[in-house]
Structure formats: C-alpha cells, structure tokens
Amino acid sequence: MTGRLGRPRISVYIAHSVDGYIADRDGSLDWLFTRAALEGEDYGYEEFMASVDGLAMGRATWDFIADEPSLPFGDRRVYVFTHRAARPRDGVEFWSRTPQEAVAQWQAAGLNRVYVDGGRLISDFLAAGLVDDLVLTVVPVLLGSGSRLFHEIPVLTSLALESSQAYSNGVVQLRYRRTWH
Amino acid sequence: MTGRLGRPRISVYIAHSVDGYIADRDGSLDWLFTRAALEGEDYGYEEFMASVDGLAMGRATWDFIADEPSLPFGDRRVYVFTHRAARPRDGVEFWSRTPQEAVAQWQAAGLNRVYVDGGRLISDFLAAGLVDDLVLTVVPVLLGSGSRLFHEIPVLTSLALESSQAYSNGVVQLRYRRTWH
Numbered sequence A, B: 001m002t003g004r005l006g007r008p009r010i011s012v013y014i015a016h017s018v019d020g021y022i023a024d025r026d027g028s029l030d031w032l033f034t035r036a037a038l039e040g041e042d043y044g045y046e047e048f049m050a051s052v053d054g055l056a057m058g059r060a061t062w063d064f065i066a067d068e069p070s071l072p073f074g075d076r077r078v079y080v081f082t083h084r085a086a087r088p089r090d091g092v093e094f095w096s097r098t099p100q101e102a103v104a105q106w107q108a109a110g111l112n113r114v115y116v117d118g119g120r121l122i123s124d125f126l127a128a129g130l131v132d133d134l135v136l137t138v139v140p141v142l143l144g145s146g147s148r149l150f151h152e153i154p155v156l157t158s159l160a161l162e163s164s165q166a167y168s169n170g171v172v173q174l175r176y177r178r179t180w181h
Helices: A028-034 A045-050 A059-067 A099-108 A121-125 B028-034 B044-049 B059-065 B098-110 B118-129
Strands: A009-017 A021-023 A052-060 A077-081 A092-097 A112-117 A133-139 A155-166 A172-178 B007-016 B022-024 B053-059 B078-079 B094-095 B115-119 B132-141 B157-168 B174-179
Touching: A009 A028, A009 A045, A009 A121, A028 A133, A052 A059, A052 A121, A059 A077, A099 A121, A112 A121, A121 B098, A155 B157, A172 B174, B007 B028, B007 B044, B028 B132, B053 B059, B053 B118, B059 B078, B098 B118, B115 B118
Parallel strands: A009 A112, A009 A133, A052 A077, A052 A112, A077 A092, B007 B115, B007 B132, B053 B078, B053 B115, B078 B094
Antiparallel strands: A009 A021, A133 A172, A155 A172, B007 B022, B132 B174, B157 B174
16 A cells, blocks of 8 residues: 555655754764754654655765664665665665656555655655655754755745654754645 | 843844745745745744844845835844945945954944844854854745755854744744853
8 A cells, every 4th residue: 555645655854953954064973963862752763764664865874874784774675876886785775766766666566655864865856746744853053064954956845834843952853744835 | 231242142033944045046035925924923023123223134135125115124223244335325334344343343332132134144143153043934845946044154053942833834933042062
C-alpha cells in the first residue's frame, strides 16, 4: 500500500540552525549535539524512523557514516545518490538517478515512506516537487556559515503547519506538510 | 537611559519563508502579504514598534519605500545605510558607517532601541556582534529562491528562545535573545 499518493511518501527530518545551516564551516555536526542534546528527548526521531522503510541520502551524508561498523537503520533499505564510485556495502544501493526515477523505483519496490536526508538531496527532491512533509528541528544558534539546508531552486513549495513544539533548551520543532496552493 | 548594555539595544523583527528568504526572486514581498495575512493580527508589530526609537535599514529596503508620500515610522529617527548618493528626505539620515560607528552615534544621541531591517544590514550587524534580539516570523512556504535573510558571515551567535507562537494560518513567530556562550 502506498497510500493516497499512489507512490511512497517522501519525508524530511532534519535539524538546522536558525540561519539555516545543517553543518558548520568545518562540515561538523558537533554544534548540533552540543546545543540540542536534551536528556531523555529524541525529538520524535524513533517514532519517525519507525514509520520509514527506506532512507535516501546524498554522497556527503553517506561519506559521513560510511566507515561506521554498523549502520543505525535496522533493516531499512538505504539509497545513496552519487555519481561517483563507492565501496559496496550490504543493504546499501548507490544510485545515479533523478528523484522522479528514484520514486518510480521505490514505488515498484513497494516502499511506503522514504526519508530523504542531506541538504543537496533534499533540495533536489523539492525541485522535483516530490517532498510531502518536513520535520524541521530549529536549534537556537546562528552559525553564520556552513552547509545550508535549503539550496536555491526554481520551485515554490506551499506548506501547512502541522505542529510546532518548543523544548526547554530552546529547540523548536516545526512539522509541515506540503499543500497544493 | 540605554539600559544595562550601555548602548542602544539592537533588534531585528522580520518575516521569512521556511527556507530563509525575505523577498522572492523578483524582489517582491507579495508572497508575504498573501500568505501571512490574518485578520486582526499584526504579529506584535505595533507593540514592537512602540519600543523602538530608531530604525536602520539598508539601501535596498529604503529604495522599496523611498517614494511613499509618508513613511509609517512616526517621529522615530530613520537611518539608511548606503554608500551611494540618495535624494534627501526629512527625518532620514543617509549613513556610510560601520555598525560599530553607528551604535556609538546612536548611543551619543541617546537612543534606547534601534530596529535594524533588511537582510544585508542585519547580517552586517550580526557579523559585528551587535544584534541583541530577533523576532522571526516564519511563513509556511518554501520560496526556493529570492533574497536571503541570513548572509554568510564568519561569526557564530548563540541564542536563547524567549517564546514561540503558532498562528492559525501556520505562521510561527520565534523570539530569541542573544546569549554569550
């Protein structure tokens, strides 16, 4: 079942600074773990992951975790979008496909919901009009520079706010779904 | 009285899209009025303005309003930061000063709180470490491209969340103050 979309739902779940960066100028995520850590709080990550049966990421995100002895994705399928050769790994497919081609493949494979991660790949899926919902976790800092979450694309995406939640450490989580006007 | 800072408080109050744009690719603010309009709701603007005795803006923001027969700023002083010649106007000073020089001037003039507006000028003040608080009104749309609120600067600014408020139309207002760690 792929639901009323007739294709897998494409979802974003990502943390960014107030000025829209997902990694600092050194490519590091340390700022995130320092500033967003909150005892006993996972910001809905486990619940979100439980709803997902596929993960897609760009090459930069993959390279960040490629050397981990075990990947924290359970038996979910993992798709790395890259044009460059990569060392094969069990359970991971390396794709050089457009978002449209990828979604068609996921639909054929019977996936319900795919988590698209990484700034560049998210923007590619947004540019293709294929992102259905976003969970954005806004960390109370202006990094000033680094890797941006949202790259420039020629497509406008209308959103509806599903919820906003503030945490005691100043993190705010905004949940949006795509609308069609 | 300039309060415990020993200088005027420097404040930002601005609306942006979820992907961080303040104007669309045509330089227009129409998207904002269409998507954020909410009957009887001014998102705290009047209250904010009542606390302000000076307004600073960049040249792009000024050019947007320069031809208005009357400016909606009451008797507040207006400072336009520009390196280019501009047609003089009563109550408006055209400055080619650094943020540090400007703040010293405002302090000498006895101002309490200055509203700094416009993406480029806000980033200049952030880069100088001179922004004390921000009210960010997040409009539920990804514009994809346009004028960014936050330009790349080499300075990190730690923030504390003062409040977050969601409105029925999906707008979320986040209020932050600067912290020093």
